[in-house]
Amino acid sequence: MTAVFTDPDEAVAGIADGSTVLVGGFGLAGMPIGLIDALIRQGATDLTVVSNNAGNGDTGLAALLAAGRVRKMICSFPRQSDSWVFDGLYRSGKIELEVVPQGTLAERMRAAGAGIGAFYCPTGVGTPLAEGKETRTIDGRDHVLEYPIRGDVALIGAHVGDRMGNLVYRKTARNFGPVMATAATLTIAQVHHVVETGGLDPESVVTPCIYVDRILDLSATEGNQ
């Protein structure tokens, strides 16, 4: 059963040191800033963070990195014009990095959520990112064997949730959210507002409530701004 919170600190309670945390968003679209800020206050450390990018500017994921809480980043595109926090940590050897092609990153999390043990993927064959990986030729095409990425926690941003935990997203802010929601033991979604059960069209629900453990309703906070 999904619990609805209005206090971000309550929404992230209990995240353990050493957790693997899947963080949604592509750039800032769909980035769960409220939950990340709460995670910084919560204090969990020695984290492995899985996210497409490695933080922008000095806020959100970048602030989590700056606070020294992240042992390892798994992402497709850490280097950005404003990724100076990550860049500094990486260059000074203070953070591990695993670079994964963006589609393989998504598919590995999908595999975790879908109970697939591993899959043969054509992406990256013959490149440095396939080094050391098992390969196999199938139907004349080379593939690398890729394993699931599971999260202890997923922090995602959605548009609207209902009280049962069903979620809809908005435009390209959907990105990694629906995949990460399936791949973590504990999925926490921040939404702009929460509607009563029955308030979402069942045909349009993108993340069914079974994947959502906690919802942070931002409407009170955002309404105050």
Next chain:
Amino acid sequence: MTAVFTDPDEAVAGIADGSTVLVGGFGLAGMPIGLIDALIRQGATDLTVVSNNAGNGDTGLAALLAAGRVRKMICSFPRQSDSWVFDGLYRSGKIELEVVPQGTLAERMRAAGAGIGAFYCPTGVGTPLAEGKETRTIDGRDHVLEYPIRGDVALIGAHVGDRMGNLVYRKTARNFGPVMATAATLTIAQVHHVVETGGLDPESVVTPCIYVDRILDLSATEGNQ
């Protein structure tokens, strides 16, 4: 670019003998009866049909089977109270049968559409349906290696399409349609009606137009009944 037809015979033109045809539907929900009837008239034979069931009663897929056009069925659940056509063909050795667990059937078609070469699946391990399949223990759990099922053609039933080929479905009639649409070289969808481009909510499109080659608009026919 998606072509819209009102004549079912034009919609199925060109399906070759020996094709693998993915047929949507779960029982009668989402079953593309109009397209199947047209395929019977079109005459393609020596077909491999992939569908969850193996026909009900004497119409639709059962009629295609009765016409002797199907060499092999790949399905999860051929035996039903009204599957007498298939039962008779099978018992008299006139049709091949490959039984696949329902989720593996769906996932194998998803793999075909998603460019996955093969995947390790825990379903069916230790059962007769895993006999002869490669197995591997991953994280202490046994898996069987499953390969994609590709279609030359997919015949699916959806609810509404737009002129570009985007589709939405209705309730549990969605079932295999969105997966099969991704897995075939030629995807043909029958819909109850077609709206102008822009007439579907982009957030609610289930099958993006890239997967749909032809649409059969049933509104004229159904309106006449």
Next chain:
Amino acid sequence: MSTVEHLDRGPLARDELAARVARDIPPGSFVNLGIGQPTMVADHLPAASGVVLHTENGMLGMGPAAHGDEIDPDLINAGKFPVTELPGASYFHHADSFAMMRGGHLDVCVLGAFQVSGRGDLANWHTGAPDAIPAVGGAMDLATGAKQVFVMMTLFAKDGTPKLVPECTYPLTGLACVSRLYTDRAVFHIGPEGVTVAETYGTSVAELASRLEVPLRTLDATEGTNRRAS
């Protein structure tokens, strides 16, 4: 908790068995009820339990059977019977539905069975008869994917042979997947330690032990551990 022997009554009727299963489904669970007898469990889940039903043909939040004007050919369950939609429902395609099952997101599935072994192996899809047409549906996916697999069946076949067996003789659906076995004569917990009798109906543990070839344990309240039945 210790094993309870209900000796003052007969075996459970089908409806009582469904009610007994329903009692063990935790509130708020996501549950798939298999085709046939397991469907009856739904009638015994109080609305306040917050149990959400999944049907593998692409829906969460399935409601009761549809009747009369409610019947909609686009809204059916895995048994292909018309059903209804509850508030908070969602629809998804088959690959997503089975990803949900295989990925371990369903708390409980309830299945029927031909046989269950003492290790929790399940046989429920194929009699193995030479003229039978094999048809598996979603049985293997459910047996493999759900966090807990509950089986409901009669404990003995019509000819009196036990259906809880040392080794399944029918073709298997899944290995070591059944965690609870609900029968007309007894409720069993199955795990790495073996088979434990939780409750009996119109029979005793000793009588069961004499009729079954599977070693039986009992729940022991004092020690908090299981004990091998005599």
Next chain:
Amino acid sequence: MSTVEHLDRGPLARDELAARVARDIPPGSFVNLGIGQPTMVADHLPAASGVVLHTENGMLGMGPAAHGDEIDPDLINAGKFPVTELPGASYFHHADSFAMMRGGHLDVCVLGAFQVSGRGDLANWHTGAPDAIPAVGGAMDLATGAKQVFVMMTLFAKDGTPKLVPECTYPLTGLACVSRLYTDRAVFHIGPEGVTVAETYGTSVAELASRLEVPLRTLDATEGTNRRAS
């Protein structure tokens, strides 16, 4: 068709190059335009062409860049710039978006490059410099998945060294994936038979052959086959 040498003009300007690429995109195609220079191709696709743009962060039917009030932080392209939505658009999550790419459903993707080899190997994600932070994004997925990979780049680096090379020295993005190479000096077709010059701009095939270490063929109208350039 034979190779055309445009000797009466200089190399293509960036905008002319984008227009040249656009001319080769078949009407009705589903196309992904990479970050940076490839984005400019969109400006040269007439609306009547029916080309549908994909952005890997989960959208088909992407429109032009958003300006002023159109800007919506939830609607961005793969380069994270605000864009617009055209009628007939659809949104999907990242796994579905990359399934679309990996599954071979996009007709064309247009990418930038550091180097392309004579076999069509692509290097465009990493300079290999020891202090560079690797970042691959969706480049490998596009290179592997699209039916046709078009590359646009200058033919020579600023120091004059060719970027069309016998073997890539930068880390690879994909093997034998590039089918067309559009540069300021020439358009090349790349296939199992090798590199064929289709058109030149302000240079001749002979001059290109003298500056490149890759064997060049020309299109031959009479024979309908390719011919090795002298």
